Amino acid sequence: MNAMQFLVTTVFELYLMVVILRFWLQLARADFYNPFSQFVVKATQPIIAPMRRVLPSIGVIDTASIVLAIIVVMVKFLVLALIVDFKLDAISLIILSLVSVLKEAGVLLFWVLIIRALLSWFNQGHNPIVMVMDQLTEPFLRPVRKILPPMGGLDLSVMLVLIAMNFINILFAQYIPFWNAV
Numbered sequence: 001m002n003a004m005q006f007l008v009t010t011v012f013e014l015y016l017m018v019v020i021l022r023f024w025l026q027l028a029r030a031d032f033y034n035p036f037s038q039f040v041v042k043a044t045q046p047i048i049a050p051m052r053r054v055l056p057s058i059g060v061i062d063t064a065s066i067v068l069a070i071i072v073v074m075v076k077f078l079v080l081a082l083i084v085d086f087k088l089d090a091i092s093l094i095i096l097s098l099v100s101v102l103k104e105a106g107v108l109l110f111w112v113l114i115i116r117a118l119l120s121w122f123n124q125g126h127n128p129i130v131m132v133m134d135q136l137t138e139p140f141l142r143p144v145r146k147i148l149p150p151m152g153g154l155d156l157s158v159m160l161v162l163i164a165m166n167f168i169n170i171l172f173a174q175y176i177p178f179w180n181a182v
Contacts, residue, residue, distance in 0.1 A: 004083055012076035013104065016069060018043050020105050023065035030135040034128045044068070066101075073097040073104075099176065110165060112136055117158045 022044045025037055032041070044065070051064035074097045081088045088096075116133040123130045137158075144157040 002083075005080060008076065008079050008083065012072055012079075015043075016072045016076075016101070016104050017108050019065055019069045019072060020101070020108050022048065023062055023069065024105075024108075024136055025132070026062050026065070027060060028136050028139060030132050034132050036129050036132045069101045069104075070097050073100045076100075106165060106169065109137075109140070110162065113140075113158050113162060120155075 018040055021040045025032075025040060030037055032038075047068055048062075048064045051068060055063045055067055057063060074093055077088060077093055077096055077100075080086075112133060116130070116137050119127070119130050119133060140161050141157040144160050145155070148156060148160065150156075
């Protein structure tokens with residue numbers, strides 16, 4: 001990978017994470033007035049606001065955020081294809097984009113879980129970032145906690161969710177040939 005590919009990939013994937021966070025924050029009904037939530041909203045609002053006029057939400061699903069995430073990945077792949085002089089057909093681009101958004105959502109969930117676990121060791125009171133991390137990850141951790149309660153003061157739910165995510169990633173890599181390529 002050359003420097004230009006690295007730069008393009010990094011910029012697009014960082015913005016994709018912000019777009020996925022916007023969707024996730026709305027889905028989890030996280031605190032809108034939290035400073036972290038406000039950052040995510042302000043970073044995506046200039047593009048999502050006009051898209052919402054055309055793409056209304058379906059229930060709690062923000063279709064504009066989903067479409068923007070797919071468009072961000074498509075543009076990333078198109079720019080990378082131009083850099084390396086590679087031809088992409090429309091069907092491959094759509095499939096790669098959908099898979100890439102799913103995979104990036106999983107990567108984002110992984111890192112949010114890790115950050116939440118690390119912050120739980122050092123958090124000593126009211127912290128807005130910790131509150132949002134709790135709101136985002138609690139729907140994934142609550143079902144595990146119902147099955148496996150804390151043992152000796154340790155909450156193993158994060159570890160079990162991370163193991164399950166790794167299992168799903170390996171499973172998809174077996175059956176979707178380009179899963180590891182995106």
